[in-house]
Amino acid sequence: MQTKNDLTKDITFEDFKTEVLNDYTVAVTSRECSLLGRREVLTGKAKFGIFGDGKELPQLAWAKAFQNGDFRSGYYRDQTFMMAIGKLSIEQFFSGLYGTTDIKQDPMSAGRQMGGHFTTHSLDDNFNWKNLTQQKNSSSDISPTGAQMPRLLGLAQASKVYRNLKDIDSEKFSNSGNEVAWGTIGNASTSEGVFFETINAAGVLQVPMVVSVWDDEYGISVHAKHQTTKENISEVLKGFQRDSKNKGYEILRVKGWDYVELINTYQKASQLSRTEHIPVLIHVNELTQPQGHSTSGSHERYKDEERLSWEKSNDCNLKFRDWIISSDIASEEEITAIDRNAKKKVREGKLKAWKEFSEPLKNEKQEVLKLMKSAAVTASQRVFIYKMITQLELINDPLRKDIISTARHILKHLIHEDTPAKDKLVQWVNTYFEKIQPKYSTLLYSESTSRATKILEVLPVFDDTSKLVDGRVILRDNFNKILSKHPEVLIFGEDTGTIGDVNQGLEGLQEKYGEMRVSDTGIREATIIGQGIGMALRGLRPIAEIQYLDYMVYALQIISDDLSTLHYRTFGKQKAPLIIRTRGHRLEGIWHSGSQLGGILNLIRGVFVLVPRNMTKAAGFYNTLLESDQPAMVVECLNGYRLKEKEPSNLGEFRTPVGIVETIKQGADLTIVSYGSTLRIVEQAAKDLLEVDIDVEIIDIQSLIPFDLQKDISKSVEKTNRLLIVDEDVPGGASAYILNEILEHQNVYQNLDSKPQMLTAKEHRPAYGTDGDYFSKPSADDVFEKVYSMFHEVNPTSFPKLR
Ligand SMILES: Cc1ncc(C[n+]2csc(CCOP(=O)(O)OP(=O)(O)O)c2C)c(N)n1
Numbered sequence: 019m020q021t022k023n024d025l026t027k028d029i030t031f032e033d034f035k036t037e038v039l040n041d042y043t044v045a046v047t048s049r050e051c052s053l054l055g056r057r058e059v060l061t062g063k064a065k066f067g068i069f070g071d072g073k074e075l076p077q078l079a080w081a082k083a084f085q086n087g088d089f090r091s092g093y094y095r096d097q098t099f100m101m102a103i104g105k106l107s108i109e110q111f112f113s114g115l116y117g118t119t120d121i122k123q124d125p126m127s128a129g130r131q132m133g134g135h136f137t138t139h140s141l142d143d144n145f146n147w148k149n150l151t152q153q154k155n156s157s158s159d160i161s162p163t164g165a166q167m168p169r170l171l172g173l174a175q176a177s178k179v180y181r182n183l184k185d186i187d188s189e190k191f192s193n194s195g196n197e198v199a200w201g202t203i204g205n206a207s208t209s210e211g212v213f214f215e216t217i218n219a220a221g222v223l224q225v226p227m228v229v230s231v232w233d234d235e236y237g238i239s240v241h242a243k244h245q246t247t248k249e250n251i252s253e254v255l256k257g258f259q260r261d262s263k264n265k266g267y268e269i270l271r272v273k274g275w276d277y278v279e280l281i282n283t284y285q286k287a288s289q290l291s292r293t294e295h296i297p298v299l300i301h302v303n304e305l306t307q308p309q310g311h312s313t314s315g316s317h318e319r320y321k322d323e324e325r326l327s328w329e330k331s332n333d334c335n336l337k338f339r340d341w342i343i344s345s346d347i348a349s350e351e352e353i354t355a356i357d358r359n360a361k362k363k364v365r366e367g368k369l370k371a372w373k374e375f376s377e378p379l380k381n382e383k384q385e386v387l388k389l390m391k392s393a394a395v396t397a398s399q400r401v402f403i404y405k406m407i408t409q410l411e412l413i414n415d416p417l418r419k420d421i422i423s424t425a426r427h428i429l430k431h432l433i434h435e436d437t438p439a440k441d442k443l444v445q446w447v448n449t450y451f452e453k454i455q456p457k458y459s460t461l462l463y464s465e466s467t468s469r470a471t472k473i474l475e476v477l478p479v480f481d482d483t484s485k486l487v488d489g490r491v492i493l494r495d496n497f498n499k500i501l502s503k504h505p506e507v508l509i510f511g512e513d514t515g516t517i518g519d520v521n522q523g524l525e526g527l528q529e530k531y532g533e534m535r536v537s538d539t540g541i542r543e544a545t546i547i548g549q550g551i552g553m554a555l556r557g558l559r560p561i562a563e564i565q566y567l568d569y570m571v572y573a574l575q576i577i578s579d580d581l582s583t584l585h586y587r588t589f590g591k592q593k594a595p596l597i598i599r600t601r602g603h604r605l606e607g608i609w610h611s612g613s614q615l616g617g618i619l620n621l622i623r624g625v626f627v628l629v630p631r632n633m634t635k636a637a638g639f640y641n642t643l644l645e646s647d648q649p650a651m652v653v654e655c656l657n658g659y660r661l662k663e664k665e666p667s668n669l670g671e672f673r674t675p676v677g678i679v680e681t682i683k684q685g686a687d688l689t690i691v692s693y694g695s696t697l698r699i700v701e702q703a704a705k706d707l708l709e710v711d712i713d714v715e716i717i718d719i720q721s722l723i724p725f726d727l728q729k730d731i732s733k734s735v736e737k738t739n740r741l742l743i744v745d746e747d748v749p750g751g752a753s754a755y756i757l758n759e760i761l762e763h764q765n766v767y768q769n770l771d772s773k774p775q776m777l778t779a780k781e782h783r784p785a786y787g788t789d790g791d792y793f794s795k796p797s798a799d800d801v802f803e804k805v806y807s808m809f810h811e812v813n814p815t816s817f818p819k820l821r
């Protein structure tokens with residue numbers, strides 16, 4: 019069903035006709051999928067549907083311009099394009115709608131995403147890169163409107179990098195940077211900040227990015243007059259148009275029902291962007307929504323008669339049909355035969371997908387019914403059990419929930435029974451969970467052989483000649499080694515290039531490695547991360563720098579919705595091993611004290627969060643991460659760049675292990691767990707505590723996600739029987755996460771002789787200055803008093819009240 023995209027100039031009329039009719043076939047097949055898809059939701063077979071009807075024609079023109087190696091970053095309307103490039107069949111369309119968990123049936127996400135969220139496979143079954151230059155690629159869609167834009171920037175930038183940097187092994191990723199990154203976005207979603215941020219950044223960077231705006235005048239029920247100044251996005255963006263003096267965009271406009279003009283427009287965009295590496299915006303207007311926005315409602319509620327009838331007569335598929343007939347390319351009869359055949363094919367494909375989805379479940383139902391019935395025979399509560407059995411029998415098309423939930427309900431009625439039949443049912447339930455749960459819960463993190471937790475520690479090497487240097491020098495010298503060792507590494511961020519970052523951790527490295535590898539960006543955190551995601555998706559190893567942890571919030575949406583979910587939502591078929599470098603922990607004031615770890619930890623599961631206490635540890639984390647394929651955030655200590663550390667001789671080689679804590683002071687009386695800059699305060703307090711005969715053990719967590727994989731904290735508590743967590747975040751922030759990890763996964767409570775305690779910052783953000791810090795965050799005095807009070811509580815005689 020694929021479209022042809024080898025547009026040779028001299029073709030016969032018959033070739034031309036075949037091609038047009040093939041396109042028409044894809045268009046009506048896609049439409050029929052949308053129509054039947056909606057019906058499947060309304061009859062309850064699928065939960066939710068959002069389809070590409072009304073947007074078919076431009077996607078066919080786009081598919082003709084889309085080459086092997088190119089990347090798409092789009093949204094839920096693009097099913098026709100996916101069909102036209104041969105990456106979505108009718109069966110797969112319906113399997114996605116039903117939510118099958120088989121990656122072969124639903125290659126988009128194995129049921130993890132709702133239908134309409136498209137992807138292609140960049141990785142083979144062993145998580146190794148496939149050759150992306152030999153296939154058509156789509157990055158995996160996400161639902162937040164506009165959030166496909168930041169990664170689009172990086173996908174486009176990768177072409178520029180591959181064209182300009184010759185040392186990189188680009189065999190699987192690029193053919194001299196000739197690939198275009200194609201974005202799509204709805205007209206209303208262009209109101210999002212990330213859209214404008216991306217548009218501006220791509221204009222600055224001059225990357226081969228073509229953005230199509232599918233303009234149907236609406237965003238659900240909200241008309242363009244509430245969305246876009248002048249109700250016209252290309253009019254608004256006019257200032258980005260390049261001219262003889264300034265670089266910028268090529269902005270093109272085309273009507274969404276005009277097949278010939280669409281093809282011309284997309285060919286032009288492809289040619290310009292691919293050869294000249296410029297961004298292009300294609301405003302495709304006069305599009306429609308034949309069935310309204312989604313299956314959640316009907317558009318008759320908010321579109322007036324006039325609009326609805328305009329949409330009917332300007333439906334791009336009908337216009338295409340009329341054009342084919344009026345241009346004498348094919349007769350009405352030929353076209354009607356195609357319509358009829360498409361309907362038949364879609365119906366058949368739908369039935370096949372439903373069968374594949376429902377048959378295994380029916381079998382599972384029969385299997386467990388047998389066990390339920392035999393367990394019921396002698397059960398005292400069999401009346402209730404038979405009732406549940408009958409209810410399950412009546413469900414013709416059971417879901418897994420119907421099956422397992424009935425079985426678990428029945429087990430509640432069998433609690434006091436002791437029969438072999440019950441044991442069999444119990445065993446079935448347990449095995450079912452073992453088999454089924456992974457379908458929903460695996461692959462949040464890398465599971466490949468180079469996952470970060472597999473990378474072993476390599477200790478920094480020191481000798482008699484090791485010098486004491488500022489921490490930032492260790493980072494700088496280590497980044498130097500990284501850049502020379504890994505040609506595919508690029509580091510970028512605000513002030514990262516010319517001055518080598520605000521703390522000179524990259525001093526002189528732009529000069530040495532060039533502007534492509536160590537570069538300044540605009541102040542635009544979301545798209546700095548987007549650059550990183552997109553480039554990592556194409557085999558590069560970006561290190562994206564966010565200047566301060568406090569400003570991570572601007573990028574958090576993209577990290578949370580896109581980066582963190584990528585591996586999970588593609589069932590491990592795409593990876594973006596992006597390293598996010600930032601600096602945080604205690605410094606000054608509301609927006610420079612970088613402590614909001616609790617929020618971050620809860621929002622970016624899927625990304626590792628590493629909190630090294632000094633720059634040697636930080637450098638070691640970068641070295642580890644570059645050997646692995648796991649995205650991670652490294653938070654350097656803001657107040658540690660000028661502190662002296664011994665410089666290791668094996669720069670670029672030593673590795674800090676992830677998920678491993680370090681005991682930095684042995685002690686017998688109480689375990690203090692902390693991380694980052696706060697450890698220095700804890701260490702100070704520990705010295706004072708020794709003077710009152712309290713000997714604390716201090717554990718540096720180092721790695722918040724993953725957390726203490728060897729359960730060393732519980733071993734410490736087994737010895738000390740007391741636990742204090744010291745954290746600079748708000749109460750219930752990172753400390754709650756840490757306590758949860760220790761209590762839930764390390765089972766320490768039997769070994770505790772005192773309530774586990776937490777010492778955190780105040781609930782407000784830290785006030786400015788030294789005093790602001792003292793009265794807002796835990797101080798060494800606070801740590802001392804907290805620990806002392808725990809001993810006073812146990813033994814007031816030896817530890818009389820302090821104040
Ligand atoms: C950040 C975010 N806000 C709200 C939504 C809910 N939502 C889904 S689609 C949509 C309208 C999008 O309209 P448009 O961009 O014009 O695309 P269209 O559906 O019209 O093709 C909205 C508000 C969302 N998915 N994400």
Ligand SMILES: [Mg+2]
Pocket residue numbers: 204205206232233234235236237238
């Ligand atoms: Mg719209």
